[in-house]
Amino acid sequence: MLTLCLQVFLWYNDRHGHELDDSATNSRLIHWTHDHRIEELKEQFNRAQRIALDNPTLENVITAQRLQKQIMEKAHKFATMWQLATLLDYQLINAHEPSNSLHKKLYQEKSEQKKDLKLKNIAKNCELILQVKQDCLLCKAFMPIVQGFANKYAFQLLAVSKNNELLNKLNPKHIVHASLG
Template structure:
């Protein structure tokens, strides 16, 4: 009985000692890393097996295929339009060549669909123009009657300013010939234009004397001393703009023309010269 008691006592002491050292190890771990706190939890590292890696790679391949499918399945509107037009033409040809009730009705239905699409396109176009100033020509060139005259007045004033500035650099050579009815009719137009914008005009007679009607309009009349040949003038009337400063000759018109056309020609032909010189564009 005593021996059994000693055996149990010894065994109990050994167990208590083992528990003591085990507890010390746990407590030591906490005190060594107490910043983690009581509730620190770390996920265990999971090693991906071959099966998991294969699934991941398969998913990646499927995603790439999905993206490629979206790109390749994007609608090709150009091809759709060509097919639509061809279908309409085929229905039209069938209705013309075989005008049965069903063929004509089929073509009329297709034509109505095209008309509806065109109407919708036109409506959307108008909405875009109204809501997008950069695409609205009415912003810079109004067509309303009560507004368009304002634009015309602005253009006229800008044109007059540009022509007056040109007159400071350029003079006009009017080539005429004797007994030329067109020269007599054109001379007053040139006179009006020159006085309106300040151009100096020199009349050059291709042959002989100048008609009295023309001579009464322009005091400066020169005889042809080879200038007509130099400038390539072969018939009259002809009007040239010349700048002694730049030694620049610009043909304005060959033959008689109206005052409006004369102004338009001068602006169109002389404006680029002004822009090259760094002037403003008044066109």
Template structure:
């Protein structure tokens, strides 16, 4: 009886021990696979976790980061190629000299003060604008003085075709009149004048004496051409054969033409009443434009 009891107790102890071991194994397995359980943080596990975290962060960053010209991208701003392009662009822009900077600064300051005074014309604002204007005038006066002095010291800078004073202008006009007279007398040898008139034209009556005096003065042959009549105010006229009709289809009168002796070249030099000086100026302008007269032809 005692032997059976001992065996029973021994078997029970082994069963209990086995049950405890099984329970411990189950608890350990449950703790490893539970929702709130922990992971063995060895080196490989840590690297995997970091890699997964960075990849997920990059995906979120790329998908949610705003893009557009209003978004400041710090990485983009400091890229070497962009900085290099900006530096090269600055090198290409020419730097202003100091005198350019001073003049530009004075001009901008004066324009700003002038606009401010116009917008708010207080005594203070107007005085500021006037002081800046005075600085500009003083610089201009000094420049004009040096310009005149340079012309006096270096005669090659003088332009003889532009009169510098009243006496020079008078002498210049006398010389110009003499040259013009020589040119016109030379032209009169091979060129003539045609005055187109019409009955009932008061302007024609007033213009005829001016044209006659001009033609007699320089020796031009003068012909009167009428649109319809054979005489105009007692002056013999020639009826237009169609040539002037082509040049003057509206039949405006009076019109003065310059025509060469062959009758091929004909140019209008006056429409309406003008002075003798203006007739001469227009004739010389036409001749110069068409290069029909050379200086050597009339120089004495």
């Protein structure tokens, strides 16, 4: 059996039991209004952008830019209120994630310092070993990168090869030379 649910427009103002209360209706209307305004602005911008792309007159481009400016202003206001709400209500902040760009930068610097300290502690007990070959251009190109890393974190760098020829050409003072031959 097929049941149809019809909505009827009542032109008179009498209240009936099957009608929704005003608060539910108003709530739906408010949500619909917000959604409608946002979607309408997006559609206007997309339409203006397509028109400006198809016919790039000054007037068409200005119209598209004005609509984009409206969107950007709304986004900026939203972002500002979002940050303010986050700052005012500490429960909205996740302690493990930065809440704004300054906090994010400080968090990253602190993380880098922790990583540097860990690497320096590892360097006390370990050394870097770089195996090199005589006619290897990659070895020659990679060596300064490895040396920089070793210097930065105080690693002892051990370069090894089957013959000492390449090691003699590299000959940095802090490298311990070892021959595999």
